[in-house]
Amino acid sequence: xxxxxxxxxxxxxxxxxxxxxxxxxxxxxxxxxxxxxxxxxxxxxxxxxxxxxxxxxxxxxxxxxxxxxxxxxxxxxxxxxxxxxxxxxxxxxxxxxxxxxxxxxxxxxxxxxxxxxxxxxxxxxxxxxxxxxxxxxxxxxxxxxxxxxxxxxxxxxxxxxxxxxxxxxxxxxxxxxxxxxxxxxxxxxxxxxxxxxxxxxxxxxxxxxxxxxxxxxxxxxxxxxxxxxxxxxxxxxxxxxxxxxxxxxxxxxxxxxxxxxxxxxxx
Amino acid sequence: xxxxxxxxxxxxxxxxxxxxxxxxxxxxxxxxxxxxxxxxxxxxxxxxxxxxxxxxxxxxxxxxxxxxxxxxxxxxxxxxxxxxxxxxxxxxxxxxxxxxxxxxxxxxxxxxxxxxxxxxxxxxxxxxxxxxxxxxxxxxxxxxxxxxxxxxxxxxxxxxxxxxxxxxxxxxxxxxxxxxxxxxxxxxxxxxxxxxxxxxxxxxxxxxxxxxxxxxxxxxxxxxxxxxxxxxxxxxxxxxxxxxxxxxxxxxxxxxxxxxxxxxxxx
Numbered sequence: 434x435x436x437x438x439x440x441x442x443x444x445x446x447x448x449x450x451x452x453x454x455x456x457x458x459x460x461x462x463x464x465x466x467x468x469x470x471x472x473x474x475x476x477x478x479x480x481x482x483x484x485x486x487x488x489x490x491x492x493x494x495x496x497x498x499x500x501x502x503x504x505x506x507x508x509x510x511x512x513x514x515x516x517x518x519x520x521x522x523x524x525x526x527x528x529x530x531x532x533x534x535x536x537x538x539x540x541x542x543x544x545x546x547x548x549x550x551x552x553x554x555x556x557x558x559x560x561x562x563x564x565x566x567x568x569x570x571x572x573x574x575x576x577x578x579x580x581x582x583x584x585x586x587x588x589x590x591x592x593x594x595x596x597x598x599x600x601x602x603x604x605x606x607x608x609x610x611x612x613x614x615x616x617x618x619x620x621x622x623x624x625x626x627x628x629x630x631x632x633x634x635x636x637x638x639x640x641x642x643x644x645x646x647x648x649x650x651x652x653x654x655x656x657x658x659x660x661x662x663x664x665x666x667x668x669x670x671x672x673x674x675x676x677x678x679x680x681x682x683x684x685x686x687x688x689x690x691x692x693x694x695x696x697x698x699x700x
Numbered sequence: 701x702x703x704x705x706x707x708x709x710x711x712x713x714x715x716x717x718x719x720x721x722x723x724x725x726x727x728x729x730x731x732x733x734x735x736x737x738x739x740x741x742x743x744x745x746x747x748x749x750x751x752x753x754x755x756x757x758x759x760x761x762x763x764x765x766x767x768x769x770x771x772x773x774x775x776x777x778x779x780x781x782x783x784x785x786x787x788x789x790x791x792x793x794x795x796x797x798x799x800x801x802x803x804x805x806x807x808x809x810x811x812x813x814x815x816x817x818x819x820x821x822x823x824x825x826x827x828x829x830x831x832x833x834x835x836x837x838x839x840x841x842x843x844x845x846x847x848x849x850x851x852x853x854x855x856x857x858x859x860x861x862x863x864x865x866x867x868x869x870x871x872x873x874x875x876x877x878x879x880x881x882x883x884x885x886x887x888x889x890x891x892x893x894x895x896x897x898x899x900x901x902x903x904x905x906x907x908x909x910x911x912x913x914x915x916x917x918x919x920x921x922x923x924x925x926x927x928x929x930x931x932x933x934x935x936x937x938x939x940x941x942x943x944x945x946x947x948x949x950x951x952x953x954x955x956x957x958x959x960x961x962x963x964x965x966x967x
Contacts (some may be wrong), residue, residue, distance in 0.1 A: 567956075568952055568955060571951065571952060572951060572952075574945060574948055575944045575945060575948040575951050575955075576944070576945065577945035598952070599872045623936075667749065677843070677844075678841060678842060678844035681842040683801075683842075684838065684839060684842050684958065685838060685839075685865070685954075687835075687955060687956060687958075688835060688838070688955060688957075688958035689951070689958075690955075690961045691954075691955035691958045691959050692959055695942070695962070695963075696962075
């Protein structure tokens with residue numbers, strides 16, 4: 434059973450995991466240094482715990498204790514209980530969904546283990562926006578994709594905003610980081626995947642044709658601003674485009690990934 | 701030629717159109733009361749002017765004057781020139797893209813004129829999130845949809861955030877408000893459209909089947925939280941679902957609209 438710890442000083446050092454949640458740069462360092470991530474909201478906390486992540490601590494206003502009784506009783510982590518006003522002071526914003534938890538990250542699995550048995554995987558190059566990363570995980574999960582692989586510089590799927598937008602898909606979808614960027618796509622080819630890069634390259638074919646009849650597919654998406662790197666564009670086995678109306682140059686990466694996953698799932 | 705007006709007092713009443721851009725409620729009232737909307741960023745301002753919206757005024761730091769020289773020379777509106785620090789004080793945030801314009805809204809066209817000759821239209825019920833409204837416009841435009849119709853309570857496509865996410869699609873895509881909510885879908889049927897509602901209703905069929913072979917299609921999307929109203933769900937001619945993996949209950953409305961538009965465009 435979690436130990437209930439009532440706190441009335443927002444400067445209490447035991448609250449360090451929960452400070453300044455809107456300060457993205459600070460949070461990135463803090464979470465990497467301590468190997469933690471934050472789950473926000475009763476439903477998300479529940480999903481994180483159910484997915485096997487170990488809580489370091491919980492933080493909530495008194496009225497959220499009952500909703501998370503099962504998770505609290507199964508944990509030996511402290512549960513810090515504060516007024517909503519104090520929570521706002523610590524975190525820097527009004528926590529609508531009341532409950533927060535700080536959880537330990539797990540060691541990242543190998544690429545080989547993540548793609549074992551997978552037929553459809555997503556490969557994200559350098560997405561910078563956590564909202565987009567979460568949206569891609571959610572769409573991939575909805576379309577029955579088996580795994581997600583991230584380039585070394587892609588934004589973090591366990592960042593609070595990614596988790597929220599992803600509706601917990603980042604907990605259930607197997608994923609990992611690619612250990613090396615330059616030869617990532619050729620390594621995937623060695624594992625039996627046809628890499629299909631979404632791009633506006635002149636030799637790109639409609640996505641429906643690009644994936645037709647393929648067995649193992651790795652769908653490759655580039656960053657929001659500049660799309661795929663030249664390296665990945667040229668080392669992908671196929672280049673594909675989502676056909677668009679004349680005069681329109683691109684779709685948002687979250688919309689593009691939803692369409693591409695839908696089409697690929699039906700190949 | 702626009703009159704250049706240098707201003708060094710952030711409280712100058714001529715800056716009223718640009719105040720507190722982060723205060724959504726205040727902005728909604730201010731923009732409705734004065735029949736204005738804001739364009740943010742050089743590219744967006746240019747697109748708004750090119751689409752025929754008349755500027756009430758411009759506001760920018762000195763270094764943005766050159767980039768918008770064409771628009772300024774074609775307008776008789778004042779151009780307020782302020783330091784970036786003052787712009788931040790007035791608007792309440794750092795304007796990355798430097799230039800802003802306040803433009804006059806145009807009277808909304810009739811539903812009949814907007815759908816005249818249209819083969820594929822989007823109908824949005826009560827979306828509340830400006831990001832989603834912008835994303836739906838952008839995806840619809842990319843997929844060659846001809847028009848967008850909004851329920852009376854749907855979020856504003858000319859809100860700054862919608863415009864930005866929509867990449868200007870709200871300027872080029874014909875759209876209007878439906879004058880009445882309850883019988884909106886039957887009115888569209890009278891205009892020759894088969895209304896296809898995206899829903900999780902038990903009798904929903906896969907979207908590909910729902911739109912197959914149809915001539916004029918009105919694709920109907922509900923709000924982020926609760927989806928379509930019972931009224932619209934039951935008065936739509938067909939109910940359609942995007943097939944999803946077991947255990948996944950829904951896609952984000954922006955992702956769903958991208959997939960549904962893609963499939964509908966290929967019917």
